[in-house]
Amino acid sequence: MNKTALITGASSGIGKALAGEFAKDGYNLVLAARGVAQMQALADDLQRRHKITATVIGADLETSDGAQKLHADIKARGITINALANNAGYGTFGEFKDSALAPALAMMQLNMNTVVALTRLFLPDLIATRGKVLNTASTAAFQPGPYMAVYYATKAFVLSFSEAIAAELAPHGVSVTALCPGPTASGFQDKADMHASALVKGKKLPSSEAVAAKGYRALNRGQRVYIPGCMNWVMAQSVRFTPRGVVTALVAQLSRPTAA
Ligand SMILES: NC(=O)c1ccc[n+]([C@@H]2O[C@H](COP(=O)([O-])OP(=O)(O)OC[C@H]3O[C@@H](n4cnc5c(N)ncnc54)[C@H](OP(=O)(O)O)[C@@H]3O)[C@@H](O)[C@H]2O)c1
Numbered sequence: 083m084n085k086t087a088l089i090t091g092a093s094s095g096i097g098k099a100l101a102g103e104f105a106k107d108g109y110n111l112v113l114a115a116r117g118v119a120q121m122q123a124l125a126d127d128l129q130r131r132h133k134i135t136a137t138v139i140g141a142d143l144e145t146s147d148g149a150q151k152l153h154a155d156i157k158a159r160g161i162t163i164n165a166l167a168n169n170a171g172y173g174t175f176g177e178f179k180d181s182a183l184a185p186a187l188a189m190m191q192l193n194m195n196t197v198v199a200l201t202r203l204f205l206p207d208l209i210a211t212r213g214k215v216l217n218t219a220s221t222a223a224f225q226p227g228p229y230m231a232v233y234y235a236t237k238a239f240v241l242s243f244s245e246a247i248a249a250e251l252a253p254h255g256v257s258v259t260a261l262c263p264g265p266t267a268s269g270f271q272d273k274a275d276m277h278a279s280a281l282v283k284g285k286k287l288p289s290s291e292a293v294a295a296k297g298y299r300a301l302n303r304g305q306r307v308y309i310p311g312c313m314n315w316v317m318a319q320s321v322r323f324t325p326r327g328v329v330t331a332l333v334a335q336l337s338r339p340t341a342a
Contacts, residue, residue, distance in 0.1 A: 084134060085211070086110040088156065088163045088204070090143060090196070091170030093117030095268025096218060098124055099294030100167050101136075107298075111136040112161060114143070114152055115170060137161070143170050144192035149199035163207045165301075168197040168240075169218040173233035175276035176339075186232045193236035198243065205256075212255030216301045217244045221264045221309060224318045226326070228334035229279065237262075241307070248306045257304040261297035264314035266290055278339040 087104040091097035092113035098120075101111055105128040113121040118140040125136035137159065141152045156163065171193045174185060197217060208215065220234075223241035227234025241260050248258035267287040271277055293310050300308030309315045321329045 084108055084110045085164035085213075086112060086161055087165035087167060088112040088114065088200075089167040089169060090114045090141075090152075090200070091218075092124065093120040095270060095290045096263065096266060096294050096297075097167070097169040099289075099291045100169060100216070100298060101128060102291070103294055103298035104165065104167075105132040105134050105136070108132070108134060109165065110134050112139060112156060112163070113137070114139045114141040116140060116142050143196045144188040146191065146195075148191075149196045149203060153200065153203040162211065163204045164211045164213045165216070166200060166204050166208065166213070167216040167218070168200055169216070170196070171218060171236070172270065173222075173230050173274040173276070175230050175233075175274045175279060175337075177229065178231050181232075189232060190236055193233070194239045194243075197240055201247065208256045209251075209254045214301055214304075215244075215247075215251075215256065215258040216297065217258065217260050218297075219244065219260045219262045221262050221314050221318055223260070223262055225321045225329045225333055227337065228330060229337040229339070230274070230276070233274075245306055257301070257306075259297070259301045259305055260307050261293075261300065262307060262309045262314070262318065263288075263293045263297070264309075264311055264317075266293045279337050280335075280340050281337050283340055 087109040089097050089101050092101045093115040121138045125138050129136050142148050217240050219240040220237040222234040223237040244258050244260035265282050265287050268290045271282055296310040309318050
C-alpha cells in the first residue's frame with residue numbers, strides 16, 4: 083500500500099514543490115492550506131502524472147484550533163500519515179515598533195504552535211509507521227533578524243524544536259529534518275512585503291523546486307539539519323564563531339529597507 087504524506091502550505095512555493103517530490107516517489111498526498119483551488123489544480127496534475135491519490139483540505143492553520151481540526155478531518159477519512167511536512171509559514175517585514183500585534187501573534191501561531199500541534203497529533207501514526215517529519219525552518223533560524231524580528235525568532239524555535247525531537251524520536255524509528263533555506267523564489271516575498279529589503283532586492287533567488295528537491299533528499303537521508311546552498315551553509319556556520327552583537331548588526335545592515 084502507498085504511504086501518505088501530509089504537506090501544509092501546499093498551495094504555492096516550497097510546499098507545492100515538496101508535494102511534487104513526494105508524489106514522484108509514489109506517496110499519496112494530503113495537501114493543506116487555505117488556497118483550495120490552487121491545491122486542487124496541483125492534486126489533479128500530480129494524480130494524473132504519478133498515479134497517486136491526492137486529498138485537498140482547506141485549512142486555516144493560524145487559528146488556535148486549525149491543527150486539531152485538520153487532524154480530526156484526516157482521521158475521519160481513515161488516513162494514516164507516514165510523512166509530515168510542516169511547511170506552511172510566512173514572515174512580516176518592517177520595524178517592530180510600527181508593527182501591529184495581532185498579525186505577529188497569528189504568524190507565531192502558524193509558524194510555531196501549528197508545527198508543534200501537528201507533530202504531536204500525528205506522532206502515533208509516525209511512530210507506528212517509522213515515519214518522517216520535515217519542518218521548513220530557514221537560515222533565519224541561526225541568528226536574530228532585525229526588521230523581521232518575530233519571523234526569525236519563530237524559525238529559531240522550529241530549528242531548536244526539530245533538533246530536540248529528532249534526538250528523542252530516533253530510537254522510535256522516526257526521523258526529523260529541519261530544512262533551512264535561504265531566500266527562495268516563492269510567494270514569500272510578496273506576502274512579507276519585503277522587496278525593498280537588501281536581502282532579496284535585485285538578487286536571483288533559487289527556485290522553490292530546487293530547494294524542495296534538495297530538502298526531500300535530505301529527508302530521505304534522515305539528515306537532521308539541512309541548509310541548501312553553499313553560501314547559506316557558510317553563513318550559518320560563520321555566525322557560530324562571531325560575536326552575536328556583530329552578527330545582529332550585520333543582519334540589520336543587510337535587511338534594512340533600501341530606497342526604491
Ligand atoms: N521563500 C523564502 O525565501 C523562504 C526562506 C526560508 C524559509 N521559508 C519558509 O518556507 C515555507 C514555505 O514558504 P514559501 O517560501 O513557499 O512561501 P509561499 O509561496 O508564500 O507559501 C506559503 C504557504 O503557506 C501557506 N499558508 C500561509 N498562511 C496559512 C494559513 N493561515 N493556513 C494555512 N496555510 C497557510 C500558504 O497557503 P495559503 O495562503 O493558500 O493558505 C502557502 O501554501 C515557510 O515556512 C517559510 O517561512 C521561505
